[in-house]
Amino acid sequence: MGVTPTHLSSSQRCHTHPPIFYCSDEKHQGKTVVLVLQGGRWLLQGHDVQVVSTHYNTRAASRMIAGQLGMALSADPTPPLTPGTVVLHHYDFNREADVQQAVTNLLARVKDGQLHVLLDEALFSSSTEYGPRNTSLVARLAESVPGLHLWAAGVYHTDIPPSLRPEPLTVPLRYAPSVLREVQPAVDKATGQVHNYSDSGVPAPGDGLRVIRLSHHGNAHRGRWPVECQQCGKEVAAKLRRLGVGSGGSSLPNSPTPLSYRDVFIITRSSELQDDIKDAAGQVTSRASGVVRGLGDEGLPVCVLGEQDWRHNRARVERDVHDVAVAATDRVTVTHYDYVQGLERRVVVMVPGWDKETDEGRSDEMIDLRDRLFAVSRCTTQLIMVDVPPVTTATSTAT
Known part of the structure; x- marks a missing residue:
């Protein structure tokens, strides 16, 4: 865990100058693996990792990410620093009230001005009711947390919010x-x-x-x-x-x-x-x-x-x-x-x-x-x- 994939540039490998926004606009090529790797790096650096699910079709991926990060922590008996913790958040952004609840809960998790968030299968398209609410979540966190580190994956490059810096993942990592x-x-x-x-x-x-x-x-x-x-x-x-x-x-x-x-x-x-x-x-x-x-x-x-x-x-x-x-x-x-x-x-x-x-x-x-x-x-x-x-x-x- 904590190894940055080699296809990311050096600017993506350095996380000492927040905010860092990451957006993969490709589908089904190992993007969740990349999120797990990045989350593992944050944990071993001592940061808490917030895994956020905003809709029913992100439930499975979010649970898997949280589970794999938990296993990574238990597999390293002597980490160099006191590791962070993994927190799994479940919301239903078909309800407007859940957006405010998510913002409130995540802001309560800010430590030393920093917040580390993983958002898989993030759909920002206005063709769905919850897409613009995902956009609102990212924008409000970016405005409120100067030290926001948020990586979102599974985003079509035609619907990227202004707060996210796109980094296409075009190498199939998993299948033959x-x-x-x-x-x-x-x-x-x-x-x-x-x-x-x-x-x-x-x-x-x-x-x-x-x-x-x-x-x-x-x-x-x-x-x-x-x-x-x-x-x-x-x-x-x-x-x-x-x-x-x-x-x-x-x-x-x-x-x-x-x-x-x-x-x-x-x-x-x-x-x-x-x-x-x-x-x-x-x-x-x-x-x-x-x-x-x-x-x-x-x-x-x-x-x-x-x-x-x-x-x-x-x-x-x-x-x-x-x-x-x-x-x-x-x-x-x-x-x-x-x-x-x-x-x-x-x-x-x-x-x-x-x-x-x-x-x-x-x-x-x-x-x-x-x-x-x-x-x-x-x-x-x-x-x-x-x-x-x-x-x-x-x-x-x-x-």
Whole structure:
């Protein structure tokens, strides 16, 4: 911990002259790792680190950062200075009152005129209600704390607040070339939103594992999208079994480490993803999505994080997000990608779906590109893609 990545300039390595503002405008390339490294440096310098979550889609990343910083402290029995502490703050900036509460709480943490803040998955876009409130938080802290050190990551470079100095992170730090090739089309198409990748100058040790492809096609498959399909869930489960997930072993080449259920993300963008919804008496009022039922049929232990679950049992989803962030329970996570922003897994299964609020009028190509940018990039080792055939009379009328 505390090692500054070599792609940052010398001016970013020196933190003796605050304020220092940092903003990564790239998505899913190791930016959370950079925040953890910087937070570790601050801790070992004796500073308290404030990890701030301002919205539900930052919960998992913030919990993971706080957890990893805590582990870094415990792993160093003889730090050169008395280390600082990690403080995790949770807010919901859909509520205006939470902005003032966040400012009040953070200003109370100022020590010797300094404040050290990490803000992951920070969206400042005016297209959301909470984006301008993130901007307000940064501006008010900058105005009130001359010694503010604030690093924010996951920011589109078209929405950077004036208080932040941009430092693009364009080197993919985490995934193999085989996964990068699946993400690259989305980067190419996201003109004006995401910078292209740059060469790290260090050759990759290998191309990575071949991408496994399944198809949402055939008589047993139902629904327009794989997330609706029980058979897709069964086939995904069978493939995970063949990879050795949950068996105490691993069939991944050159991987002696066993694959656990907790090493797997099954990701979709469908707003309809859900587990069984139950009433107060425990009766099922709405059945789980088809892919979830298929996984259950094959005996996979799953944790489902979907929009419908959030609406019906927010307390449970908050608990499960924490569980997923620290990989506490050995379960496969089936999730909308909003709930795991900033997290990665060794095995990622991309299960296409449809978001009724955002995908209306979008082509299948554009939906696919968003899946690649926001979900495929969660993978570090083995990627599994469930392909959707083009719309035909046969596929569009299947039920």
